[in-house]
Amino acid sequence: xxxxxxxxxxxxxxxxxxxxxxxxxxxxxxxxxxxxxxxxxxxxxxxxxxxxxxxxxxxxxxxxxxxxxxxxxxxxxxxxxxxxxxxxxxxxxxxxxxxxxxxxxxxxxxxxxxxxxxxxxxxxxxxxxxxxxxxxxxxxxxxxxxxxxxxxxxxxxxxxxxxxxxxxxxxxxxxxxxxxxxxxxxxxxxxxxxxxxxxxxxxxxxxxxxxxxxxxxxxxxxxxxxxxxxxxxxxxxxxxxxxxxxxxxxxxxxxxxxxxxxxxxxxxxxxxxxxxxxxxxxxxxxxxxxxxxxxxxxxxxxxxxxxxxxxxxxxxxxxxxxxxxxxxxxxxxxxxxxxxxxxxxxxxxxxxxxxxxxxxxxxxxxxxxxxxxxxx
Amino acid sequence: xxxxxxxxxxxxxxxxxxxxxxxxxxxxxxxxxxxxxxxxxxxxxxxxxxxxxxxxxxxxxxxxxxxxxxxxxxxxxxxxxxxxxxxxxxxxxxxxxxxxxxxxxxxxxxxxxxxxxxxxxxxxxxxxxxxxxxxxxxxxxxxxxxxxxxxxxxxxxxxxxxxxxxxxxxxxxxxxxxxxxxxxxxxxxxxxxxxxxxxxxxxxxxxxxxxxxxxxxxxxxxxxxxxxxxxxxxxxxxxxxxxxxxxxxxxxxxxxxxxxxxxxxxxxxxxxxxxxxxxxxxxxxxxxxxxxxxxxxxxxxxxxxxxxxxxxxxxxxxxxxxxxxxxxxxxxxxxxxxxxxxxxxxxxxx
Numbered sequence: 001x002x003x004x005x006x007x008x009x010x011x012x013x014x015x016x017x018x019x020x021x022x023x024x025x026x027x028x029x030x031x032x033x034x035x036x037x038x039x040x041x042x043x044x045x046x047x048x049x050x051x052x053x054x055x056x057x058x059x060x061x062x063x064x065x066x067x068x069x070x071x072x073x074x075x076x077x078x079x080x081x082x083x084x085x086x087x088x089x090x091x092x093x094x095x096x097x098x099x100x101x102x103x104x105x106x107x108x109x110x111x112x113x114x115x116x117x118x119x120x121x122x123x124x125x126x127x128x129x130x131x132x133x134x135x136x137x138x139x140x141x142x143x144x145x146x147x148x149x150x151x152x153x154x155x156x157x158x159x160x161x162x163x164x165x166x167x168x169x170x171x172x173x174x175x176x177x178x179x180x181x182x183x184x185x186x187x188x189x190x191x192x193x194x195x196x197x198x199x200x201x202x203x204x205x206x207x208x209x210x211x212x213x214x215x216x217x218x219x220x221x222x223x224x225x226x227x228x229x230x231x232x233x234x235x236x237x238x239x240x241x242x243x244x245x246x247x248x249x250x251x252x253x254x255x256x257x258x259x260x261x262x263x264x265x266x267x268x269x270x271x272x273x274x275x276x277x278x279x280x281x282x283x284x285x286x287x288x289x290x291x292x293x294x295x296x297x298x299x300x301x302x303x304x305x306x307x308x309x310x311x312x313x314x315x316x317x318x319x320x321x322x323x324x325x326x327x328x329x330x331x332x333x334x335x336x337x338x339x340x341x342x343x344x345x346x347x348x349x350x351x352x353x354x355x356x357x358x359x360x361x362x363x364x365x366x367x368x369x370x371x372x373x374x375x376x
Numbered sequence: 377x378x379x380x381x382x383x384x385x386x387x388x389x390x391x392x393x394x395x396x397x398x399x400x401x402x403x404x405x406x407x408x409x410x411x412x413x414x415x416x417x418x419x420x421x422x423x424x425x426x427x428x429x430x431x432x433x434x435x436x437x438x439x440x441x442x443x444x445x446x447x448x449x450x451x452x453x454x455x456x457x458x459x460x461x462x463x464x465x466x467x468x469x470x471x472x473x474x475x476x477x478x479x480x481x482x483x484x485x486x487x488x489x490x491x492x493x494x495x496x497x498x499x500x501x502x503x504x505x506x507x508x509x510x511x512x513x514x515x516x517x518x519x520x521x522x523x524x525x526x527x528x529x530x531x532x533x534x535x536x537x538x539x540x541x542x543x544x545x546x547x548x549x550x551x552x553x554x555x556x557x558x559x560x561x562x563x564x565x566x567x568x569x570x571x572x573x574x575x576x577x578x579x580x581x582x583x584x585x586x587x588x589x590x591x592x593x594x595x596x597x598x599x600x601x602x603x604x605x606x607x608x609x610x611x612x613x614x615x616x617x618x619x620x621x622x623x624x625x626x627x628x629x630x631x632x633x634x635x636x637x638x639x640x641x642x643x644x645x646x647x648x649x650x651x652x653x654x655x656x657x658x659x660x661x662x663x664x665x666x667x668x669x670x671x672x673x674x675x676x677x678x679x680x681x682x683x684x685x686x687x688x689x690x691x692x693x694x695x696x697x698x699x700x701x702x703x704x705x706x707x708x709x710x711x712x713x714x715x716x717x718x719x720x721x722x723x724x725x726x
Contacts, residue, residue: 052618073624085615089637102624146623156622 001151002063002076002186003028004049009058011044011210011240018044020210022058026154026188031180032215033201037233041210042190043158049188050156051075063153073102078147082159084139086131092118093127099150117149120182121175124357133281137168144179154186161196173199194234198222206230228367231276231360237313240334242275243364251275251361254296255318255332258359258374265361265371273350273370276360282336283353284344291355295373300334302348312338316352441463458690464698467582471694478690493695497682500689503696505669506678511703513586513674514655516593522643524594529605530631534617544606551599555592555659562592566664588664593654601646608642609635644711652704675700 004026011019019041026032034042039143047053048295049060051072059068067075078099086095094101100110118124121141131139140160147155150166160176177200180187191197197204198218206213206221206229214226218234225231231239244253246267250260253275281291288294300316303324312335317324322332329335336352344350356374363370437444469486470478471494477487496501531545566582582588612635620630636643651706661674669678679696682689 050618050622052621071626072618072621073626077622079619079622081615081619083613083615085613085619086632086637087616087619089634098620099623102629146619150623 003061004154004186004188005060005061006045006049007059007061009045009048009055009060011041011048011053012056014364018107018210019048019055022207022210022212022286024205024212024215026186029184029186031189031200031202032188033191034207035191035194035197035204035233036213038192040207042125042192042207045207046156046158046188046190049154050077050079058103076153077156078150078152079158080140080143080147080160082162084136084140084143084160084163086139086146088131091130092123092134092145095131095142096129096146096149098146103150113149113151117145120148120179121133121145131358136164137172138166140172144176144339147194148179148183152185156187157187157189159190162191162193169196176200194236198234204234206233208233224369224372225276225360226369228274228276228362228364229368230370231362235278237279237337238329239278239360240329242277243331244273244275245269246271246273247254255322258295258354260356260374265374267361267363267370268292272364274362274364276362277354277359279335279337281355281358282334283355284338284342285351285353288353291353291357293356294353295356295359297351297353300350300352302346302350303345305344307340310340312340312342314338314342314344316350439707443462464701467698471691471698472705473691475689475691490691493691494699497692497696497699500692501678501681502669503678503699506673506675506681507700507703508668509586509672510655510661510675510700513590513593513652513661513672516586517590517597517654518551518647518651520590520594521598522605522647525598525601525605525646526580526631526643527628528598528602528633529609530627533606533608533610534612534614534635547599547602551596555596558596559660559663561661563663582664584665586672586676589657589661589672589674590654592660593657597650597653601650603647604642604649605639608639612638648708648711651707655704 004024006022008355009019009022012019022045023043024032034045036042044053048055049062051067051070055068059066061067062075062077087098090098093114096114097110100113105113114127115267119126121144123138123141123145126134126138126142131142134142143160157176161172164172173196176187180200189196189200194250201218202223203215204218205215208229214221214230217228219235221230225234225239228241230240236328242251242253242256244251244256246252246269247257248262248269250262251258252272258275267273283290283294285297288297291342298318300318301320302314303317304315306313315324315329316334318332318334322330324330324333334352338344358372359374360372361370361374362368437447466483469484470481472489472491473481473486474490476487483618528547532540532547566588569581582591609631616634616638617627617630620634621627625633655675656672658676662677665671665673665677666680667673667677679693679700682692682696
């Protein structure tokens with residue numbers, strides 16, 4: 001059990017900066033998830049913590065000990081890999097006890113610890129199986145057993161569930177949470193799957209282009225995203241954005257105007273502003289009582305309807321002239337969540353309202369959040 | 377065609393058809409043409425063809441191509457077996473032919489039988505010492521080549537660094553030179569008395585020591601091994617090496633505990649190739665020693681010693697050759713068992 005502290009960690013490859021000035025403190029026993037799109041530097045950050053790559057600049061402390069230049073084996077950490085990485089020429093027992101044997105524990109101690117670890121991940125009676133004789137889930141459990149058997153200060157998990165099928169992934173997700181509760185160890189988890197990030201972590205660290213965007217508990221990242229990137233990345237389906245500018249009476253864009261007092265939010269007229277609204281915070285006009293504080297209604301056209309069972313996703317266009325963008329949601333398009341009993345059809349004209357309590361304002365130049373509600 | 381009407385039973389029971397078909401060939405071609413018998417495919421409606429033996433055989437092959445493949449497999453196998461094994465057989469024929477009958481030796485049958493040649497090989501000369509010399513030198517060279525080759529293969533196969541390709545090319549270029557090009561400088565070098573070596577080596581020079589053979593041969597065969605090992609090591613997934621390092625090995629530890637065992641086929645290939653090459657090497661081995669068994673002269677030198685001033689003991693040379701082949705043959709068989717491919721399957725889920 002140990003805290004992990006990154007200070008100004010930077011990793012530069014010849015002409016790419018993979019990680020830029022990353023500073024982060026992870027407390028003892030905390031479950032922190034690094035999340036971000038692929039290639040954002042989250043895995044590189046983890047590799048620098050593990051010692052598999054050395055940072056170009058900055059220091060790393062694990063358990064109050066500067067480990068920046070120590071090899072991986074001396075850092076008191078263990079790791080679970082995306083591709084599982086069991087040693088194929090060793091059976092389960094040899095795989096799990098590999099680290100203990102290298103550290104020359106006595107045989108009794110090794111047996112006891114391996115048994116204990118196997119017990120935690122429910123691998124009893126499989127000790128002499130070879131990895132290729134096991135299913136994906138079993139292999140993953142062996143990998144976890146190998147990680148916990150040494151009782152490390154911190155676990156690093158690099159997309160450990162990415163290669164499992166969907167059902168097993170959800171199952172392993174709860175298993176990992178249980179494991180965290182039982183072991184009470186620091187876990188650093190890397191994923192690009194925000195569902196895993198949201199469900200498991202105490203805090204999530206959102207990373208983009210090697211820069212830390214926000215470190216906060218999952219719901220805080222969801223409800224109060226620090227900037228445009230976090231707002232767009234966390235949440236599925238993603239937040240809607242409207243680009244426009246501040247005018248005297250509020251916000252004005254090509255398709256929609258929203259009234260608010262610019263002074264109360266510290267914005268000045270003519271400032272470039274992006275308004276964000278989550279799909280579940282937009283309602284049809286007849287349901288406007290569901291919104292705590294509805295805006296005035298906007299006209300829109302239903303473009304595509306996606307019934308999901310427990311809800312319906314409707315893609316709206318503000319205007320019949322808007323061309324639906326082929327790449328994601330473009331300007332003038334809006335995704336809303338509706339209850340499954342909503343009676344609308346494609347090509348209907350609808351009127352919608354937004355919930356002012358959940359309208360996010362972002363400064364478009366810097367991307368930083370200005371406000372997370374229009375009510376003050 | 378009359379057959380059809382008179383023997384309707386044959387047409388209805390294909391089993392009976394086949395027995396007649398199989399019985400037919402011993403009668404020969406003429407038989408098949410004259411004897412009235414249903415050489416037909418009972419299921420086909422095409423008219424009866426009078427087929428000769430070869431035509432019938434060809435038809436069978438066409439309807440059942442698996443037989444054709446199997447037949448060609450056996451033909452090819454037998455061909456290769458004969459071409460590779462016959463020289464050994466002929467060596468054996470020469471070896472057991474008594475010395476006086478050597479001029480009458482045939483191709484297939486020895487002119488007389490004298491297995492004592494296999495014992496005379498060791499009594500006439502200490503041939504076992506020659507074989508031991510070669511075996512020892514080859515073993516040391518193989519171990520050294522695999523060790524150095526593994527380290528180099530790891531670096532070239534798994535690390536990215538500036539100048540990697542240039543360095544690899546330089547290493548490989550060594551193996552493009554004819555070994556003879558190195559001989560004169562090496563011979564001069566090894567014949568120089570180095571005072572520092574005097575306490576270690578009687579003469580203070582490397583001439584007539586196993587080092588004089590093992591050093592240049594290891595160097596000459598090293599590039600090939602580096603190349604083979606590099607290819608194998610580069611295919612081991614990074615995750616396995618990372619896992620080993622996190623679990624508690626150094627990079628070198630991960631190389632020998634994880635990467636090398638998983639590259640067993642490659643290591644065995646490089647090892648066998650090096651061993652055989654060094655064991656069979658003659659050019660350097662013969663020139664770096666004075667040819668006496670005590671001076672670490674190699675096995676080939678021993679075989680040539682059966683060639684006297686006035687007569688050539690072909691039978692002993694043949695017997696010695698067979699004896700000399702045995703260690704290599706045993707090694708290859710053992711190594712083959714160790715070459716278990718497919719070890720990496722299931723290692724990593726891609």
